[in-house]
Amino acid sequence: MGAVLWILLLCLWAATGVQGEDPYLFFEWNITYGTAAPLGVPQQVILINGQFPGPNINSTTNNNIVINMFNNLDEPFLITWSGIQHRKNSWQDGVAGTNCPIAPGTNYTYHFQVKDQIGSYIYYPALGMQRGAGGFGGLRVNSRLLIPVPYADPADDYTVILNDWWTKSHSTLKKILDSGRSIGRPAGVLINGKVAKGDGKDEPLFTMEPGKTYKYRICNTGLKTSLNFRIQGHKMLLVEMEGSHTVQNSYESLDVHVSQCYAVLVTADQTPKDYYMVASTRFQRKEMTTTGIIRYTNGKGPASPELPPAPVGWAWSLNQFRTFRWNLTASAARPNPQGSYHYGAINITRTIKLANSASKVNGKLRYAINGVSHVDTPTPLKLAEYFQIPDKVFKYNVIGDEPSSSNQEVIRQPIVLNMTFRTFIEIIFENHETAIQSWHLDGYSFFAVAIEAGTWTPEKRKNYNLLDAVSRHTIQVFPKSWAAILLTFDNAGMWNIRSEIWERHYLGQQLYASVISPARSLRDEYNIPDYALLCGDVVNLPKPPPYTI
Ligand SMILES: *[C@@H]1O[C@H](CO)[C@@H](O)[C@H](O)[C@H]1NC(C)=O
Ligand SMILES: *[C@@H]1O[C@H](CO)[C@@H](O)[C@H](O)[C@H]1NC(C)=O
Ligand SMILES: *[C@@H]1O[C@H](CO)[C@@H](O)[C@H](O)[C@H]1NC(C)=O
Ligand SMILES: *[C@@H]1O[C@H](CO)[C@@H](O)[C@H](O)[C@H]1NC(C)=O
Ligand SMILES: *[C@@H]1O[C@H](CO)[C@@H](O)[C@H](O)[C@H]1NC(C)=O
Ligand SMILES: *[C@@H]1O[C@H](CO)[C@@H](O)[C@H](O)[C@H]1NC(C)=O
Numbered sequence: 001m002g003a004v005l006w007i008l009l010l011c012l013w014a015a016t017g018v019q020g021e022d023p024y025l026f027f028e029w030n031i032t033y034g035t036a037a038p039l040g041v042p043q044q045v046i047l048i049n050g051q052f053p054g055p056n057i058n059s060t061t062n063n064n065i066v067i068n069m070f071n072n073l074d075e076p077f078l079i080t081w082s083g084i085q086h087r088k089n090s091w092q093d094g095v096a097g098t099n100c101p102i103a104p105g106t107n108y109t110y111h112f113q114v115k116d117q118i119g120s121y122i123y124y125p126a127l128g129m130q131r132g133a134g135g136f137g138g139l140r141v142n143s144r145l146l147i148p149v150p151y152a153d154p155a156d157d158y159t160v161i162l163n164d165w166w167t168k169s170h171s172t173l174k175k176i177l178d179s180g181r182s183i184g185r186p187a188g189v190l191i192n193g194k195v196a197k198g199d200g201k202d203e204p205l206f207t208m209e210p211g212k213t214y215k216y217r218i219c220n221t222g223l224k225t226s227l228n229f230r231i232q233g234h235k236m237l238l239v240e241m242e243g244s245h246t247v248q249n250s251y252e253s254l255d256v257h258v259s260q261c262y263a264v265l266v267t268a269d270q271t272p273k274d275y276y277m278v279a280s281t282r283f284q285r286k287e288m289t290t291t292g293i294i295r296y297t298n299g300k301g302p303a304s305p306e307l308p309p310a311p312v313g314w315a316w317s318l319n320q321f322r323t324f325r326w327n328l329t330a331s332a333a334r335p336n337p338q339g340s341y342h343y344g345a346i347n348i349t350r351t352i353k354l355a356n357s358a359s360k361v362n363g364k365l366r367y368a369i370n371g372v373s374h375v376d377t378p379t380p381l382k383l384a385e386y387f388q389i390p391d392k393v394f395k396y397n398v399i400g401d402e403p404s405s406s407n408q409e410v411i412r413q414p415i416v417l418n419m420t421f422r423t424f425i426e427i428i429f430e431n432h433e434t435a436i437q438s439w440h441l442d443g444y445s446f447f448a449v450a451i452e453a454g455t456w457t458p459e460k461r462k463n464y465n466l467l468d469a470v471s472r473h474t475i476q477v478f479p480k481s482w483a484a485i486l487l488t489f490d491n492a493g494m495w496n497i498r499s500e501i502w503e504r505h506y507l508g509q510q511l512y513a514s515v516i517s518p519a520r521s522l523r524d525e526y527n528i529p530d531y532a533l534l535c536g537d538v539v540n541l542p543k544p545p546p547y548t549i
Helices: 003-016 170-178 314-323 381-386 458-463 502-506
Strands: 024-036 043-048 057-060 064-071 079-082 107-113 119-125 137-142 157-165 188-191 206-208 213-220 227-231 236-241 253-256 261-267 274-281 289-296 350-361 364-369 416-420 424-431 437-441 446-453 474-477 481-488 493-499 510-516
Touching: 024 057, 119 213, 119 236, 119 261, 137 157, 137 213, 157 227, 157 274, 170 502, 188 274, 188 289, 206 213, 213 253, 236 253, 253 261, 253 314, 314 446, 381 493, 381 510, 424 437, 424 474, 437 481, 446 458, 446 474, 458 481, 474 481, 493 502
Parallel strands: 024 064, 057 137, 157 213, 206 289, 350 424, 416 510
Antiparallel strands: 024 043, 064 107, 079 119, 119 137, 157 188, 213 261, 227 253, 227 274, 236 261, 274 289, 350 364, 424 481, 437 474, 437 493, 446 481, 493 510
16 A cells, blocks of 8 residues: 555544444434423423433443434533543543534534443533533443453443432523522432332332342432432442442442442342432532332332431541552553553652632632633634644643632633643642532543542652552542542643532633643544534634644
C-alpha cells in the first residue's frame, strides 16, 4: 500500500474515533419530554426512547459505540458518559467545554470506543439542570472472553439506578439557581425511577432464583444527595467500582455518593420471599428512605416491613472508603495501561490544590474553585483551542495551584488549567465547607489515595495508600476534610473536572484540564471529526492542519 493511501486511511480512522476491526453497537436515541409521576405527582421528565430512566448500554471491551441522538426537546441537549475514558477523543465527551450542544429538532451522532475498562458506568445530561428530569441510565463494559474477571459468571446482571428527586421541573430548578438560590432538599428518592408503595401490590424490580448469585450494579445519578444502599437480609460482596476490580469484602450497606457506581454480588440464600432494597439519604437532617422489591422466583410472602437502618454520621462513610482496595492480583485489564500501575513509585511533578467555596456574587449564590467561579463559553473551550483562537474565548490558568485567601472577591470566568502532557500530578481537593463534595474527572481514572478530616499538609503524604488504592473517576470529600488523587495526564484533550453536586456544577464549581500533546500526533489525539458540530467563534473558520502520524 502506498504511503499516501496509508496516511489517508489512518486519518479516516482517526477522524471517526472508532476502530474498524472491532464490533460496532448502533443505537438511535429519541430524546423527548414525557410525563411521569414517580412521587405520585405527574410532572415533566426527559425520556430516551420513551424510557425513564434511559436504556442500559450493554457493551464489551473494544466495542465501537455509535449513538445517533435526536433532540426533540425545546432546548439544547448533550449527554456525557461518566467514566468512559474516550482515549485521545475528548471530541465525544459531551460536555459544554468540548461539544457544541445538539440544537432542538436536530440530531448528532456520538462515536466512541470503550477500551479495557471493564465495569459499571452511567451517562446523564450535561447541560443546565436537565439531569434533574431524567435522560440518565447505566452503561456496562463487559469483559471479552479473553480477559477473565475475578468471580464466577453471575446468574444475571442488574442495574440499580438511585437518585434524589424533585417534583419541580428541570427548568424550574434552573430558574431557582439563576435567581441566586439553592434548590434545597429533594422531595424523595427513586430506585430505577420508582418508589415501592409497600401495600403488597408492588411489582418486583428484580427476581432471583434460590441459591443463585446475581450481580447488582448500583449507581447514584442524583443531583446532590449521597445515598446509602442495602438489601434486607442479604450481604453484598463488592467486586468492582468505577472500572476497577476490588478486594472482595462483604458489606451490609454501601454509601453511594453522587455519580459513583459499585458492582456487588448477592446470593439468594435466604427464606424464599420478597425482600426490600433500601436507599436512604445521608447527611441530611431529615432522612428520606425509599424501597424497591426483590422477589425470589419460588417466593411466598411479602417483604418484612422492618427495614435495616442506615448508618449515621460521615465518619462511618470515611471508614468504609478506607476498606476499599484494588485487587492487585485480579487478571483483568488495568484501567491505566500507561505505566502508572506502580503509581506509588512515581515522582509527583506538580501539586494542585482545589478548594471549593460558596459565596454571593452580585447578590447571587455562586460556587467557586480557588476564588473563581467557572462559566461556560458559547464557543466550547476545546474548539477554541483546536482552531487556535483560545485568546478570543478564555485565558489559561486564571486560578493558581494554591487556593486564594478566603476574603478575596470571587470572580466569574472560564477556568482552564494547562497540564503538561504525561506528567504525574497530585490533586488535593480541599473542602473547608460543611457540605459533602463529590468530584469527578473526565477522560481518566485516578488513584484515590486518601481522604482525611482537617487540612492537608505535605506531611499527610505519608498516610497515602501508595500500594492498592482503587483507580476510579469520582471521589467524595467530607465536610472540613480533604481528598488526594494521583494520576498521569497522558490522555490528550480538554477534560472536565467537576463537582457532581449538580447545583454546584451549574453555578461554577468546575474547571477544565487542557492536556496538549506538543507532537500534534494522531498517536496522541484524534483530529476533530468531520461531523463535529461547530458553534460560536469557530463557525466558518478554516480547519487547522490536521494532526499527522
Ligand atoms: C421521537 O419521538 C417523537 C414523539 O413520540 C416522535 O414524534 C418522533 O417522530 C420521534 N423521532 C424519531 C427520530 O424517532
Ligand atoms: C450483555 O452483553 C453480553 C456480552 O455480549 C451478553 O452475554 C449479555 O447477555 C448481555 N446482557 C444483556 C442484558 O443484554
Ligand atoms: C442524523 O440522522 C440521519 C438519519 O438517521 C443521519 O443520516 C445523519 O447522519 C444524522 N446526523 C448527524 C449529524 O449525526
Ligand atoms: C483477587 O482476584 C483473584 C482472581 O484474579 C481472586 O482469586 C482473589 O480472590 C481476589 N482477591 C481478593 C482479596 O478479593
Ligand atoms: C524521584 O526523585 C528522586 C529524588 O529527586 C530521585 O532520586 C529518583 O530517581 C526519582 N525517581 C524516578 C522514578 O524518577
Ligand atoms: C498553556 O497552553 C497554551 C496553549 O498551548 C500556551 O500558549 C501557554 O503558554 C500555556 N501556559 C502555561 C502556563 O503552560
